[in-house]
Amino acid sequence: MEKKIKVMMVDDEPRFRETASKLLKKKGFETTIAGSGEEAIAILGTKPQDVVLLDVKMEGMDGHTTLAQIKKIAPKTQVIMLTGHGTSDSAASSRKLEAFDYLTKPCDIDILAMKINEAFAVGQPGVAQAEKKVKDIMTQIDDYSTVHLNTTIREAIEKLMGCMTNLASSNLIRESAQRSLFVFDDKKNFIGMLSVKDIIKGARPSYLSLPKSQMADSVRFSHVFTGGWDGLFTIQLKALAEKKISELVLESPPLIDENANLMEVAELLFKTKKTSLIVTSGKRVVGILREQNLFFEIVNIVTR
Structure with missing residues (x-):
């Protein structure tokens, strides 16, 4: 028989806790x-629980204080x-005190039932410890x-070409890592990434x-006359080559901490519709995590 998950409902509103408990x-x-x-x-001292549902605003000991006490006497309880x-x-504050969710x-x-099941599963021995963090699957900035x-x-184009040439002549496989360059300023602050697409x-x-404005409207038929663009790419590129990177508008991928978990990675990639994330340690940029990195870990998880 499957073990039932033990859940304690803590709330100073009798009607709410009774109804929630029945459901x-x-x-x-x-x-x-x-x-x-x-x-x-007091109950936790004699009757261990797997998951506690804890109201934040209560008379007497509030939710945050109660959470801190629970983590002292029953650290494995979610x-x-x-x-x-x-x-x-x-x-x-709740996250800092190691609450599972808010x-x-x-x-x-x-939704509450799903969250309880998630909390219980993560709380099982070895589950959270076995899952890798961002720092374990990212590509190091040194690469x-x-x-x-x-x-x-x-100069940037020449550097990119050199990277691609070295990559092609080596036995290393680094999923198009060197199609981009990390850009920093005088204070070594990360500015963004320069890619072939940016060039x-x-x-x-x-x-x-x-944007669509009076000026944009004035050239709205130009696409019909693309034959007049012969040689334009070369002219534009020659002019661009003498400009500095600072004159381009670079889009930086979203940032994520090196200690973030894989679900945070998946959620950020999905919500931002990006294919890569910049990994930070404090204020330092330490690497990049591309969706390919996550996919390789997906393969590891489902095949092990």
Whole structure:
């Protein structure tokens, strides 16, 4: 028989905790209720729980204080915060105190059940420890070439070509890593990445990128006369080559901490619709994580 997940509902509103407890029992959980933080701590001393659903705003010992106490006496117990008055500061405090999640009321019972199952699964011995972090699957910054913001496009192109030539002549396979250069300023602050795509974009006449306005309207038929563009790419590229990288508008991939977990990676890639993330350690850029890095880890996970 499958073990039931033990869930304690901690809330100072009797009606809410009773209703939530009944609904969770119907979902197959073994539930216990507590009307205060103090009562929850007392129960945990004699009746261990797998997951605690903890109200943030309660009389007496509030949710954050209760969370801190729970983590002292039962560090392996996962805690999901529930609140009708969620704030970013409260959520940040809960995360710092190692809460599993922070949900706002009213919370759909199916979502709550899924979160409980997730919390229980992550809390099992070896599960969280076995999963790699960003720093374990990223490509180190040392595998990339860097350039200064005041470097000319010509020099950057030559550096990119050198990287590609070295890569082609070696036995290393680094999934198009060297089609981009890391760009830094005088203070070694990361500015962005210069890619082949940026060079192609820079070679286009600027009016082609104008928003729809009176000026843009004036060239709206130009695409019909592309025969007049013969030689234009060469002219534009020659002019671009003498410019500095600082004159281009570089788009930097989103940032992610080296200690972030893989679900954070997946969510950020999905939400931003990007294919790579810049990895940081504190304020330092230490590498890049591309979707290929994540895919290789997906293969490792499903085949091991």
